[in-house]
Amino acid sequence: MREIIFNLKVIKIELDDEDDAYIIFETLNTRGQDLTLSDLIKNSIGSLFEKNGDIDVLKILWQKIVENISNCGDAVKIDNFFVHSWVSRFSAVTKQKAFKAFKSKLRDGIIAAGESSGRSIALSHLKAFDKDSERYFRIYRPDTLFKKYQYVLADSLRAMRIFNVEQQIPYVLSLLRSFDEGKIAYKTLRKAMRSVENFHFQFNAITSQRSSGSIASMYGRAARNLYEAESSDAAGIVIESVKNELRERIPSKEEFALHFRSIQYNKMIKSNSLVKYILLKLSYIENILFDVNVDRLTIEHVHAQSNFSETWPDNIINSLGNLILLSEERNKILSNKSFPQKKQIFNDWGNAVPSFVVEKSDWTPEDVISRVNIMTDIAYNRVWKI
Template sequence: MPTITFQPVLRDIKDILKSDYYEIPRFQRPYSWGQENLDEFWTDVVDSNDDGYFIGPMVAFQTQRDTFPIVDGQQRITTLTLMLCALRDMFVGIGRTDLADGVTKYIERTDDDNIDHFVLKSEPAGTFLASQVQMRAPRTVVQPANEDQTNIKRAFADITTRLSEERPAVAGGVRLEDDHDYVIRLKRIRDRVLSLQVIWIVLDNVDDAYMIFETLNSRGRDLDVVDLLKNLLMSQLKAENGDLDLPAEQWQVMRETLAEAGNGVNPNTYILHWWLSRNAYVSERKLFRRIKADKFGGMSTEDTIKALVDDAALYARIANPNGWSCLAEELGVKESLVALEIFAVRQPRPLLLALLRAHTRGVIKLKKLRQAMTAVENFHFITTAVVGASSTGGQSQMYARYAREVSAAADPQTAGLIVDKLVEQLRKGISTRATFEAEFARVLQFTEKSSRTKRLVQYTLRKMHDAAGLHTAIDHAKCNIEHVAPQSGGQPWVGMMGNLLWLDQKVNSEMDSLPFEKKRDILANYSKMFDVADIAIEPTWGQHQVQARTARLATRAYDKVWHF
């Protein structure tokens, strides 16, 4: 790393905000302070400290005579701006526009041409910070469009509430203290904010800024892989037009896809699995250094960000399969992804991403895709969901190795052979029948008092129904779990699989709380529609019958339903 020179200076926030203009540059992570960060900051700044409290370093670089993009400290300077805007609004609300005007000069100021500018601008937040926070009321409400804007809105509302709670109490409709005391409290908070001190560091140029960004952490969350990778990509993909920053927009599309279609999946996890789906195995702790050292795995910067955007849509299907509107022929693939989500299994995701990507490229046929997905699903049902064998680093590396092979495959024949090898290796790694049958009886139990395994039991009953070879189609969305022996008896065996049925609402309501003999007769009428024929021939029903049926179901599950 080349030598970076700078001269640190101790400054207070009042001096910083009244002197120049500041920007949150495009390579910065979104504003991310949540409740815990705000609680700590509020305690430090407002509740527990006198004027002149030190809040750490801030690092910037100069782009114009009076404009400084922030490299380190954007979470703090944004939060301080939110606090000042909320203070201004409070002063306006109690009729002290003189004090509001005094605060405004740290929020908005005229330049040498007498044109108004906000002191802080944020590229990640767009115009939201200005229109919804910095602009003086009344403001036209605009809904947040990205993570940065959502977090700013939430933090501003939180700070506004905190300031409102500083107002003297009201009893019986009469204010116990007048607004004079509230003004004193608000002014004290204002003074403490403006007197906060930082070590101010100005770098010579933007390249130094990109470099220093990788090594500094601010008061908030440590820098994540997603923050560091964004910085690296943006440093090499400079905006070609001041009004149109395509790389930054592409990055935002990726984040929004993960947040919305992916149901808020962690972007750091996505980037790790994206990398492992194409490149040599590495732990998350060492991921960014590997990406940087390997120069994006040999891809150009432009191709890297395009691949991240494209693959985010595929990864969203893996992370949130219920949100995927798949084609009819892809339903089996979706059901396998739903199953893996129920099992809470993450290790196969690099492979799953590679498989979906290969299918979209036409390199792997749908039949082979379904075969691979089914093998992964069945392996983890037996070994993880039921037996509870812990996943190992070797298993993660195995999936990553097959993911790389699939990604490198150039034609369906090669991809098909890779799938065959994968299936064979998974077969060799499944738990034994004896272990599975014992855990099947122990793990797969459900009662309303012990419902932790409900989704897993529903999945199991549904799969066993589909594999029973019944000829009448049913609507699984209208089915639920029914106990043959009622739960009200409180026997420890009523939650076992042998006592559970997968029935629709109609049959459930018919059986209601009837004795077994009448339930049996009803079930006999539906034996061609539901998997109940073995119960319909039992003369009585109790612990022995439940345990025997559980054992039969376990054997059928291992040998047929989840056999691959």
């Protein structure tokens, strides 16, 4: 530590013009460790604010942006937010080229409006980023930020986290912006989000396909068209075009079925979030009535997980067809009971258990296969249909 400290070098540069300080700041940092995109954007906006006065506005708004993105979670990077916000409004850029696009947009705006407009143009960009950072937070943390009647929208956003996809974010950001600004109704927003959710469930979560970049490009283009739409009708046309493009890209039923039937409960993963998500969505079609809120549901194996054998191998026991959702209390009641014992209890619980299971006098591996085939057909043709 002592050697490091004594080998440090401090360079002091005195300048007559504050604008030159920002240029030096950017130039010197390209010689060493690169500045982040957020550093460069803040620097450019700050250079257009008055030295004494409005700099407090910059500090306040910038802090709000940083806090919103920080609260999204450790895995969410602020530079990604700036790219997604920019792509959703102005142009398709990579993280490496985003600052150049921002500087160019800032410069062109000032040239068009006059040199004295620099501060107001910079402030408008800063406020736009601030509003988008609030929407970004809603995308990643939907649980507490939507009204109760908007639970369907929150469910779709939570599903995106389960699927671990990001290509859609500029489009989702633009959808939320259009809703906030009154350009589209909640019903339109909900349907648009459901189509995105259903596509990525099929394309990413089930068939594990990779996009060549065309899907991200499509979303970015749609996001900008939505941003530029001047009426609800124009916005509706954009949203409908996205649905049509997504329909054209969904996997075939044969491909979907092959992968869907192979979904397994993983006893090494505590959450099994994708399995729970699938069972919950299917339960709405089956008219299942739960005794607790859905976030408290647990996964129960109809044929007990511990009773594996040659007849009941792991791949059958952990198949979707052998799984149901129950409250933790009811799960404990069933424990490792035999199916005849469980069936008596199921009868007392009414619609808490799928009728396919309750109606069986015995539970066999063939029943599991039969049930997963039925689930596959319902999933493709009804639940996740675009």
